[in-house]
Amino acid sequence: MYKILTLLMLSAISSAVALAAPDDPAGDPSDPYRDLVVDTAGGLEVTTTDGEFSVQLGGRIFADAAVYDEDKNALGNGSELRALRLDLEGRLYADFIYEFSVDFADGEADVKDAWVAYDAVYPWQFSIGHFKEPFSLEELTSKRYLTFMERALPNALAPGRSMGIGAHWSDERMSFAAGFFGDDYNDDADDEGDEGWGVTSRLTYAPWAEERSALHLGVAVSFRKLDDEEKVRVDTRPESHITDIHYLDTGRLKQSRSTTLLGLEGAWVSGPFSLQGEWIQAKIERDLGTEPTFDGWYLQASWFLSGESRRYKQESAKFARIRPLGDKGAVELAARFSSLDLNDEEIEGGSSEILTLGLNWYINQQIRLMANTLFVDNDRYADADGDLEPEDEPAIFQLRAQVDF
Amino acid sequence: MRVLSKSILLLVFSLTWLLPCAVLASSSDTDTLVLGKISHNPKKHYRYLKPMLKYAVDRMRDLGIRKGKIRMAKTKEQLAELVASGEVDWVTETPIAAAYLHEASGAEILLRKWKKGMPEYHTVFFSRTDGPVKRLEDLKGKTIALEDPASTTAYYLPLSAMLKKGLILEKLKSFREEVSADRVGFLFAREEINIATLVHKGLVDAGAFSNLDWDKEDHLPSKYRQEFSIIETLPPVIRAVELVRSDLDPAVKARLEEVLLKTEEDPKAAAALNAYQKTKRFDKLSVDQKQSIYDMYEIMNYVDQSLIR
Numbered sequence: 140m141y142k143i144l145t146l147l148m149l150s151a152i153s154s155a156v157a158l159a160a161p162d163d164p165a166g167d168p169s170d171p172y173r174d175l176v177v178d179t180a181g182g183l184e185v186t187t188t189d190g191e192f193s194v195q196l197g198g199r200i201f202a203d204a205a206v207y208d209e210d211k212n213a214l215g216n217g218s219e220l221r222a223l224r225l226d227l228e229g230r231l232y233a234d235f236i237y238e239f240s241v242d243f244a245d246g247e248a249d250v251k252d253a254w255v256a257y258d259a260v261y262p263w264q265f266s267i268g269h270f271k272e273p274f275s276l277e278e279l280t281s282k283r284y285l286t287f288m289e290r291a292l293p294n295a296l297a298p299g300r301s302m303g304i305g306a307h308w309s310d311e312r313m314s315f316a317a318g319f320f321g322d323d324y325n326d327d328a329d330d331e332g333d334e335g336w337g338v339t340s341r342l343t344y345a346p347w348a349e350e351r352s353a354l355h356l357g358v359a360v361s362f363r364k365l366d367d368e369e370k371v372r373v374d375t376r377p378e379s380h381i382t383d384i385h386y387l388d389t390g391r392l393k394q395s396r397s398t399t400l401l402g403l404e405g406a407w408v409s410g411p412f413s414l415q416g417e418w419i420q421a422k423i424e425r426d427l428g429t430e431p432t433f434d435g436w437y438l439q440a441s442w443f444l445s446g447e448s449r450r451y452k453q454e455s456a457k458f459a460r461i462r463p464l465g466d467k468g469a470v471e472l473a474a475r476f477s478s479l480d481l482n483d484e485e486i487e488g489g490s491s492e493i494l495t496l497g498l499n500w501y502i503n504q505q506i507r508l509m510a511n512t513l514f515v516d517n518d519r520y521a522d523a524d525g526d527l528e529p530e531d532e533p534a535i536f537q538l539r540a541q542v543d544f
Numbered sequence: 545m546r547v548l549s550k551s552i553l554l555l556v557f558s559l560t561w562l563l564p565c566a567v568l569a570s571s572s573d574t575d576t577l578v579l580g581k582i583s584h585n586p587k588k589h590y591r592y593l594k595p596m597l598k599y600a601v602d603r604m605r606d607l608g609i610r611k612g613k614i615r616m617a618k619t620k621e622q623l624a625e626l627v628a629s630g631e632v633d634w635v636t637e638t639p640i641a642a643a644y645l646h647e648a649s650g651a652e653i654l655l656r657k658w659k660k661g662m663p664e665y666h667t668v669f670f671s672r673t674d675g676p677v678k679r680l681e682d683l684k685g686k687t688i689a690l691e692d693p694a695s696t697t698a699y700y701l702p703l704s705a706m707l708k709k710g711l712i713l714e715k716l717k718s719f720r721e722e723v724s725a726d727r728v729g730f731l732f733a734r735e736e737i738n739i740a741t742l743v744h745k746g747l748v749d750a751g752a753f754s755n756l757d758w759d760k761e762d763h764l765p766s767k768y769r770q771e772f773s774i775i776e777t778l779p780p781v782i783r784a785v786e787l788v789r790s791d792l793d794p795a796v797k798a799r800l801e802e803v804l805l806k807t808e809e810d811p812k813a814a815a816a817l818n819a820y821q822k823t824k825r826f827d828k829l830s831v832d833q834k835q836s837i838y839d840m841y842e843i844m845n846y847v848d849q850s851l852i853r
Contacts, residue, residue, distance in 0.1 A: 176583075176584060176585075176586050176616075176618065178584075178585070184587060186586040186587045186590075187586070188583075188586055188615060188616045188617065188618070189586075189590075189613060189614055189615050189616070190586045190587065190589065190590025190593075190594070190614050190616060191590075191614075193586070193587045193590075195587075230587070230590075233594075259598075261594065261595035261598070261815055261816070261819060262595070262815045262819075310814070310815060310818070311814070311818055350760065350761055350762050351761045351762070410761070446765050446766075446767055448761070462762070464737060464741070464765050465741060466741065
């Protein structure tokens, strides 16, 4: 596997280097690569000068370690490669863009984005393939640019990536996205039944969105008809991935027909300060006639001691890469409180609250070191569906070295 | 797993070979309007230019224009070649590039572009308030950071102003290089934020860029700005212009002018204007205003010939 990866990298780089034109102001007219621009500042990008074809090879490596100050249950100190991803994206024949990314972190090929989009009717874009359903600001923002190492507890309710078709539109203030989706490509079909389907849409409004100053408001809804097995399960780790403990776990909820999600989002950026929060509710419609409803929320604040500002991209309505101002990089302090309640009606999936303190050092645009300290507070039902001692209150210290290119 | 890895490998190989073949196969036709620009980031600029090109082409069908194409050049010399050979019809550029294109290829200014909402901009020279440089003449034996050799407000205009003050300029490769007491050393910082940082750290004695950069937090953070003073401000110049090749069909030229002038009032043009580097509007320039841009060619020549390299 690693031989193939190495070969892949070397072949792409050597091909692209061969394409680089000599540094001649007017260019050599007989040079077939005169009309290509090669950029290696972060990844490798080759673009034709008519802009109609481009290809970019990138990737990411997240190396994590965690130490658990255990309370009632063993969590297991350790380290892992949280992400080990290759990304290929580009443009074909002017009007089509694509992305293909695979993560190898767990030793297997996990297909992430794999889609092609029609990009000829600006500002509309139509996509088909495997991509994120338009739900939740935190989910849609790349993990490379998130303030904390892991997404907040309520992310367990957000849909993530699925096979589907979607449309996206934006103007100077608003954005709208909607799609029709099947299941996650990586889900194993273990029976002969039909897979589930869902519709999801998100509307955002930014009263202002300038450099270093933005206000983002958003609402998203999602309906999913579950597959023929009619089972649904909501479970999540305590915002730490090295442990395999999922304190909150509803277990497999059989005889569940469909789920309905509602999400509210808000974010405010003013110079080096920012606030961000979301509330997500999930309602499960069951054959039993019950409708257990779960909800969760988080609120986070961040402050760049070195003066940078979180970069909000209004067109896609999500956050983007931090660009350090000085040659010593950027330093960010952050705090988050998150809460998720999976107890309702006949379901006792547990409830948890986590306070996280974060320190990030962005050495440059592509390399970042992160340190998170978490204080977890679980209720009496947070027992991993009966497998753990409830009311566990561990503290977690975790570190990440991150490079993306 | 192995199949997937091989697939990625095949895809990379295919794409890297497909790119040059695609370029060689492309050609422009008489029913195609070609929009050009100098760019080192064609991927980004393609997204900026495409909606406006499509908007214009959609309003020229009765003139036989069916398709739009974008052609970006790495240098002003390459773009001038493309304009002169008729491969590029319409160009969106800064005034200094416009002056060169006019001289080298005969391209004519059509309209002013209110790029990022601004009709004009100007150069500001700045230094640390607690430093020794209080006016341009104080730069003798000292150093200044500029952007790159294609910039209007952060290269040609500031160098020209310093030359006119009788200063002798010498290009440095790094801020570590010494400069003799009778000369001003200048170096390229490539990005505005680097200019600001070099001055902030005292690694160079002054910097120059546009008044728009001065006000932009990404280019000059306020904590730096508080330590700086503007020591000289140059007269304003036009922010950006649209040009056309001199032998473009007069009907196409007239329609392009008409279409661009009407974008401000047309709600359907809003998305294209926004993508087109947040352009607010286009307007006409007087003969004198156009000439003042063409005259910048003399500034370019003056600067290029006066430097000690």
